[in-house]
Amino acid sequence: MTLRWWQRPLRKPHALCAGDRVAIVSTSWGGPSVFPHRYEAGKRYLAEAFGVVPVEMPHALRAAEWLSRNPQARADDIMQAFADPSIRAVIASIGGDDAVRLIPHIDLSVIAENPKIFLGYSDPTALHFGCLKAGLGSFYGPTVMSGFGENGGMHAYAEHSVRKALFDAEPMGEIPVNEEGWTATQLPWRDPENQNRRRALTPSTGPRTLQGEGTARGHLIGGCAEVLEMLKGSEWWPPLDYWDGAILFIETSQHAPSAAQVRWWFRNYAAQGILPRLAGIVLGRPGGELDAKGRGEQEAAVVQVLDEAGLQHLPVLAELDFGHTDPIATLPYGVMAEIDCSLSRLRILEPGVTAG
Numbered sequence: 001m002t003l004r005w006w007q008r009p010l011r012k013p014h015a016l017c018a019g020d021r022v023a024i025v026s027t028s029w030g031g032p033s034v035f036p037h038r039y040e041a042g043k044r045y046l047a048e049a050f051g052v053v054p055v056e057m058p059h060a061l062r063a064a065e066w067l068s069r070n071p072q073a074r075a076d077d078i079m080q081a082f083a084d085p086s087i088r089a090v091i092a093s094i095g096g097d098d099a100v101r102l103i104p105h106i107d108l109s110v111i112a113e114n115p116k117i118f119l120g121y122s123d124p125t126a127l128h129f130g131c132l133k134a135g136l137g138s139f140y141g142p143t144v145m146s147g148f149g150e151n152g153g154m155h156a157y158a159e160h161s162v163r164k165a166l167f168d169a170e171p172m173g174e175i176p177v178n179e180e181g182w183t184a185t186q187l188p189w190r191d192p193e194n195q196n197r198r199r200a201l202t203p204s205t206g207p208r209t210l211q212g213e214g215t216a217r218g219h220l221i222g223g224c225a226e227v228l229e230m231l232k233g234s235e236w237w238p239p240l241d242y243w244d245g246a247i248l249f250i251e252t253s254q255h256a257p258s259a260a261q262v263r264w265w266f267r268n269y270a271a272q273g274i275l276p277r278l279a280g281i282v283l284g285r286p287g288g289e290l291d292a293k294g295r296g297e298q299e300a301a302v303v304q305v306l307d308e309a310g311l312q313h314l315p316v317l318a319e320l321d322f323g324h325t326d327p328i329a330t331l332p333y334g335v336m337a338e339i340d341c342s343l344s345r346l347r348i349l350e351p352g353v354t355a356g
Contacts, residue, residue: 010135016166018052023089024054027092045153091144099124099125102130139330142330157179165332169351177206205319213342214315222250248282250284252298253288
């Protein structure tokens, strides 16, 4: 009997090793053609620091305007990368705002039959949900241009997390406190001189528990809040029972949506019946140049909606380092994780990859 989509046991891809070929795809915005120096810096760091061999898919470097008009070509690149047995991982070049347009053009059976690492954050959230529907665990982490292409080189915190998530077939364990500091400030990519200028970092106070007690365990699912809004109701949006016992990890982008928007979005999760099914929520530090007041207002909006839904005791962590902040941790989709409210920590209890 053929298993239906969303009912397939989660398959974990093989861990990466030095010398492996990794495909670069442009899932939405054609950033490599707009800022080639930034793209080349990220590609070079990926190759030199991690020892892998980047392989650009046929349309990865096409002009941004052309890629915008041709979602089929972007989908073809993704399917070609998954189908190629010489490729061990697929990495997004950058985010964007229209990966949701790929849904009609991607044959999920290609992903299901060729499980391998898929890595990216922001707009690639859409592809992560496609992977989940196909029964594949993927990874919410850096893209070539944002993360690997960081000004002055990748942060040690982000690099360590990529190695733990993609190269190590052991449980990732506790997501460490980011002692480097963080930033959401942007140095304009259009100026090549900025590529060698480190961004100033703000000291981090570490994650905080907004509500809840004890520990809570569940499988990880989530991504960029704005992209999740585009996915709601689509063919790649999970059925209600898929959220049972899940830990929702969620973060907002550099567009810095208002607290009111966050409130509306979470009220939709309540209306769908998702919130009562969750084991917990993990909030990434909001993207964009929000001050402490703005970040706090987003958090307060989430807590308000949980109160409205009678979920005052649902564990919620905030200010974790993933998504539209730097440096970031890489989070594996679908694996079991644990929220520890007393210590304000997130632990990954199983590996996201298998050995071999």
